[in-house]
Amino acid sequence: MQEFINQYFDVGFMVDHFDEVLEGFWLTVQISIVAGILSLIWGLILAQLRQLPGKGFLPVRFATIAYIDIFRGVPLLIMILLISGSIPSLQFLPEWLRIPQWFGKPDNFWFGVFAITITYGAYMAEVYRSGIESVPRGQMEAARSLGMSHRQAMRNVILPQAVRKVFAPLLNDFIALMKDTTLVSAIALSEVALVGRDLQSDTLNSSALTLGAILFLLVTLPLARLVDRLISREQGRFTRGAPRVEAL
Amino acid sequence: MEGFDGGGPMLKLENIHKRFGRLEVLRGVDLEVKRGEVVCVLGPSGSGKSTLLRCVNLLEPPEQGEIFVEGRDICKGSESPAGEAGWELDFVRQRVGIVFQQFNLFPQKTALENVTLAPEKVLGRKAEEARSKGTALLERVGLAEKLNEYPERLSGGQQQRVAIARALAMDPHVMLFDEVTSALDPELVKEVLDAMRELAAEGMTMIVVTHELGFAREVGDQVVFMDEGVIVEQGPPSQVLDAPREERTKKFLGLVLER
Numbered sequence: 001m002q003e004f005i006n007q008y009f010d011v012g013f014m015v016d017h018f019d020e021v022l023e024g025f026w027l028t029v030q031i032s033i034v035a036g037i038l039s040l041i042w043g044l045i046l047a048q049l050r051q052l053p054g055k056g057f058l059p060v061r062f063a064t065i066a067y068i069d070i071f072r073g074v075p076l077l078i079m080i081l082l083i084s085g086s087i088p089s090l091q092f093l094p095e096w097l098r099i100p101q102w103f104g105k106p107d108n109f110w111f112g113v114f115a116i117t118i119t120y121g122a123y124m125a126e127v128y129r130s131g132i133e134s135v136p137r138g139q140m141e142a143a144r145s146l147g148m149s150h151r152q153a154m155r156n157v158i159l160p161q162a163v164r165k166v167f168a169p170l171l172n173d174f175i176a177l178m179k180d181t182t183l184v185s186a187i188a189l190s191e192v193a194l195v196g197r198d199l200q201s202d203t204l205n206s207s208a209l210t211l212g213a214i215l216f217l218l219v220t221l222p223l224a225r226l227v228d229r230l231i232s233r234e235q236g237r238f239t240r241g242a243p244r245v246e247a248l
Numbered sequence: 249m250e251g252f253d254g255g256g257p258m259l260k261l262e263n264i265h266k267r268f269g270r271l272e273v274l275r276g277v278d279l280e281v282k283r284g285e286v287v288c289v290l291g292p293s294g295s296g297k298s299t300l301l302r303c304v305n306l307l308e309p310p311e312q313g314e315i316f317v318e319g320r321d322i323c324k325g326s327e328s329p330a331g332e333a334g335w336e337l338d339f340v341r342q343r344v345g346i347v348f349q350q351f352n353l354f355p356q357k358t359a360l361e362n363v364t365l366a367p368e369k370v371l372g373r374k375a376e377e378a379r380s381k382g383t384a385l386l387e388r389v390g391l392a393e394k395l396n397e398y399p400e401r402l403s404g405g406q407q408q409r410v411a412i413a414r415a416l417a418m419d420p421h422v423m424l425f426d427e428v429t430s431a432l433d434p435e436l437v438k439e440v441l442d443a444m445r446e447l448a449a450e451g452m453t454m455i456v457v458t459h460e461l462g463f464a465r466e467v468g469d470q471v472v473f474m475d476e477g478v479i480v481e482q483g484p485p486s487q488v489l490d491a492p493r494e495e496r497t498k499k500f501l502g503l504v505l506e507r
Contacts, residue, residue: 054332141307142352142411146366146418147341156369160356 010207017199017208024195025215031109031191032178035116039177040170042117043124044159050125051132053150064125071122077183079119084111084187112184120177127169131162168230175220175227192216256319258283258453259304259422264313265325266299273299274310275477281422281470286454288464288485291474292500297457298349300474301424304455305344306335317343318421342370345415346424349431351407353399359386359410360395363417371418378417385413389443405436409443416447423447425456461504465489473497 014021049064071079088098088107096102100110135158143153185194196209259281266274273296281287289297302308304315309332312325322336353362363382367373373381386395389409399407408428415423425444429437441463448454448467458464464471464485471488473481473496481494492498 136350136352138348138350138352139354142348142354143366145305145307145341145346146414147338147370148366152369156365157354161354164356 006205008206008210010205013203013205013207014211018211020195020199021192021208021211021215024190024192025212027109027189028178028181028191028193029219031112031116031184031189032174032181035113035120035181036174036177038113038117039120039124039173042121044128046121046125047128047132048154050129051154068122068125071119072126074119076115076119076180077186079115080112080183080186083115084108087111106189108184108187108189112181112187112189116177116181116184120173120180123173123176124170127166127173128162130169131166132158134165135161165234168227168234171223171227171230175223178220179216257281257316258285258318259455260316261300261304262314262316264300264303264310264315266296266303266308266310273477274303277313277474277477277479279472279479279482281453281455283453284451285469286448286452286456286467287470287472288468289455289457289472289474290459290461290464290488290500291480295474296477297474298426301346301426301455301457304422304424305340305346306337307346309335315340342418343421344424345418345420345422346426347408347411347415347428349427351399351404351411351431353407353410353414355399358396358398359391359402359413362399362410363414366414367417382413382417385416386410388446389413390439403436404432405439408432408436408440412440412443412447422453422455425454425458427457427459429458429460459504461489461501473500475500 046064046068049060050068052060084107087093090098099107101107102110139157139161140153143157144150148156182191182193185191185197188194192212192215193209196206196212199208200206257280259279261277261279264274264277265272275296277296277300279287279300289300291297299308303310304317306315306323309323309326311327313323314321314325315323317336317340320336320339321334322340324330324334326332328334353359354365357365360379360382363385364373364375364378367378367381368375383392383395386392386409389412391406391409391413394402394406394410399410402410411428428444429440432440437460441460444454444456444463445467456463456468468485470482471485472479473488473492473494475496481488481492481497487493488497489501492501
């Protein structure tokens, strides 16, 4: 038992290496937040592209669905490796894109953000879609009958209702995104998992990784509770909105 | 209601056909509505009367047939050579307002915001102008006290009156009413019908799909009886309601009056 505690919960070890682990976790948080915000935006764009009406937009809808299917199906780790490994070698790309150093962050930071965004954007697009489709059809009809274009109706009537409904599932996806951010350790970004692993192989002690896990829980547990509360509030909400109105 | 003073009908439907899948809901409907006229459409459920209304403002564009609003051809049918390109969506939606059975108010907006949204976004009215006009419209339907309430805090009758004000805010020349009292508790029906009576008295051109025979008799200039996707009988209320010629009309009226 003592052995187990020494391996995973060596408090002295944790205190000694607290600063390094915290620094790694801070990088994780930064990547998560930047990639999270970009995924929210990209997902919303994808969801709207998928909902464009009429025959003319059929190719756009088809391409969007294909994108969503593909990027939900490819493992994030493979995306990270594909992007970071070869984008810098693509000489036809301008250098600011090939070796991005925006806001003082190294290129691997942005490759990680990029890979997470294109993957999680696909997930979030599906969440937005479920929200858009849960808005009763009569809402779109009412907006269109008042002369609004599809775009105006989406922005002013449908999306405000849809986003409110999917706030909790989006937050859930954000929690998953944050945890998956540790995959960027594969491209030598010193985020919390890599810091912990280096310490583990140097000292044969896993307590730094445990500390990283605890830091994660400090953030994800309150978020998970918040999701629960939002869901129960949404379910308890008195919705008197119109049911789906079928023609005839 | 200014603008159109041509001699022709305000609204004209010619040989309208509408299918949902294999079901042909409208099988050749012709109808003319004169300016200022109130046309009440009766018929059993599934007769196509709601679909007919939804064809008029192209929420459900017909496959065949032509629709004229103020003399302008707004739709030649989706199967005609013109196809969708021939649909004058902006023209028809800025002239033809509709009120739905289920109200369809925007739940995240107050009564006043429901009324001002489209004028601001579509007509580009200034917020202040839209608000004062919206306030006047809500006062007119007896909701001066409820400007800032959200729909879920309003009764069905109040919600429906907001929906009427919302449609009127776009200055329509024609108003369509799709069974607007069918989802209401009985004691709330009158307040909505009163708002419609007033509108009719002011000279609004209206097509009213309804089961309220009293309203049709009192307010209607023309009564249309539909069944199985065609107009079976039409004429002044005194004729269609009191001395129907067709068997199907008699049978339907008998069933409605039995209640």
